[in-house]
Amino acid sequence: MNALLALEDGSVFHGRAFGASAEGCGEVCFNTSMTGYQEILTDPSYKGQIVTMTCPLIGNYGVNSADVESWQPHVAGFAIRELSPVVSNWRAQSSLSDYLAHHGIPGIDGIDTRALTKKLRVRGALNGFISTRAISAEEAVARAKSWPGLVGVDYVKTVTHPKPFLWDEADTQSQGFQLPRGLAAAAIPAPLPPADIPIVAFDYGMKYNILRRLRQHGFKVQVVPATATAAEALSYKPAGIFLSNGPGDPAVLGYAVRAVRDLIDNGVPIFGICLGHQILGQAFGGKTFKLKFGHRGANQPVKDLESGRVEITSQNHGFAVDPATLPSDVVVDRINLNDQTVEGLRHKTRNIFCVQYHPEASPGPHDSTPLFAQFREMIRNS
């Protein structure tokens, strides 16, 4: 079966189809991570995007039911250089192609993803159209051109859990992944610490590993929808507030910014990740802007300006907070060493901090896991 990927600039990539017989529009972006395609596919932050991997060989280790970051994949399409004809890993339960087919997502393989990535680096993110059905190149380009794009669109409402819920009451979903060891046939997981700090997490499209990490650090997590007000959140009497990652343009989330502004005024400790960081930035009075081609991958160096330490981080964002627009009581305490953009903010007088990257990793390095303990410490001392 043939597939094609068309871009708004008129270029067309022809390749082989995998996954579902389907089609869709999205902003085409590239991810530089060499592992973790299943986590990337299921990250709700990719809603509205067609993702290409710079790593050429994908699908080698298949997919499994544990390495998911939400209930389903969210990408509009997946574009890769070469799909593995075989799945080879003891954890695999299915092939990547079958998995995408099951979830109705089109995939294209056999295209020059390096040429595609170079184009995106030079031109910036481009709108695109992917199809694994019979369609002419002209029509595909027309579809890519007519797609309105994701600036100004609220994707958060499409991926937030509509009803509040308590995360993993039975403690069955929060254990970190472990390998079998030495003489033991199977690893016996250490018990989770008691969930003794109640917090409310705003779900803008939250990755499960954030919830797992919060639980592993002793938080009892009440999840509320993105549209929840400050009063609704505070009705749970939380000791802290968590603001999650999420998809799309942060500038259209007036309701979320209002809620967070009220929470800042309330004085409750707050920790934000990714979109949560951008919402906090706006609630502080700052503005966000669209990066040329975004940061997506598992090798982004971030410098903690206060300690001098460098963390290799997992990132996925197309927008950033403009430091010039921030008030003087907010400090930029972390920057990206590749382009010097803002990666972390800290309020000088209140118990509020946030990061643009993903300390929960998955996929990616665990260098920033201590931020969850830092959140706990901040609440303890507040």
Place this chain on the structure above:
Amino acid sequence: MPKRTDIHSVLIIGAGPIIIGQACEFDYSGTQACKALREEGYRIILVNSNPATIMTDPEFADRTYIEPITPECVEKIIARETEEMRRLGAKGRLVLLPTLGGQTALNTAMALVKRGTLDKYGVEMIGANAAAIQRGEDRRIFKDLMLSIGLDVPVSGVADTLEESRAVAEKIGRFPLIIRPAFTLGGTGGGIAYNREEFEVMARRGLELSPVSEILIEESLLGWKEFEMEVMRDKADNCVIICSIENFDPMGVHTGDSITVAPIQTLTDKEYQIMRDASFAVIRAVGVETGGSNIQFAVHPDNGRMVIIEMNPRVSRSSALASKATGFPIAKIAAKLAVGYLLDEIKNDITRETPASFEPTLDYVVTKIPRFAFEKFAQADPTLNTQMKSVGEAMAIGRTFKESLQKALRSLEIGRHGLGGDGRHWRIGNDVYQDRDILPRELISRRLTSPNAERIFFIRHALRAGFGVEEIFQLTKIDRWFLVQLKEIVDVEEELAASEP
């Protein structure tokens, strides 16, 4: 953190003559180090017994000694240079950088510590200190250290009697088992037992041969998947992975004799991150303060169990490969880190804009294939095992594994244009087969079972003779992912052959 200003001269020990297992890669690393440190204004003193090296060109060091790399000789050099520095009125001190000249440099440096030479002349070791080198190099200390930081190692036990031996075997619970008698010369009396009968015989013989009547029994990792990580650390404890490597040949073949691939291909992100965390835990526990280390892992193919095999607290053979594979000059950066720079203070040579504190991400595949020369060593046993036998290697980059493998095979200069189908004949023992001949199944099976220099070609012969991927996996334990990649190359060969006019 700026570079150290208390250093005047840096003594770099080279690797000496080119031998199997220690070849020109250490000339490459040493030369990079000389250049990097000279650039910083330090006075470079180099000792290397091999004049046929780049680093011994006069322009790379301020003083070059082409002398034997022995503790006695290096001690004399230190004495002479200490005197020279006094004469020059040097304000700073003399330091020794032992981690860039392979095992020879490391061993010589350790001998100088033991002789008291470094203390006597007040010479500091930079890069790695003596205690760290000891922890990384002594198998027993290393193993205990790994267990103490919660990492997994091969299960083993010591026994003094046959009954105890049986109990240890029982505890490990599966064959094969490795038996090593204590204190026998060159490991005499050791071996691998594949079943209870063999174990009884070997344990009894081992106990008899050991002068202290003691044997070490260890679970065998034969057939496990093998991986390597190239790690860098700076003085502020920033750690990065420069390159991850997966071995095509499973455990049992020396890494230097294995076909290796970067980056790792068959691990999920969850497994890879555990390996990454473990690599940092190892370099920190061993205490390599700055510079590079190479850490080797074995992974059970059926349950993912991951054990640490060993670490090299120095720039290693794989470092040269990793440098070329990623564009990250490991030896050069290791040298700069040793004199106090931090990773984020050093510019990345490729981008020239971003710092060296990042992890290279590849949009290609790198394959290294060892080059053997058994035809020149008639006496040598061509079976590959844990002792390195290759005399060189070819490395190639491609957008797919198939492309990089074919390019690397062609680069070996053994007269082949790739995996096969190039019209060249095959000489096997005294027999000559035409390129597209189907080889006898029995011959193929034999050459697949025991690792040898031509095994990769025998996988092609096997596929063409109708062996299934699963059958080849059972004979070789080479991961099915690699085997299917080879099958795709063979499929194209068949397609081309069928379409010939």
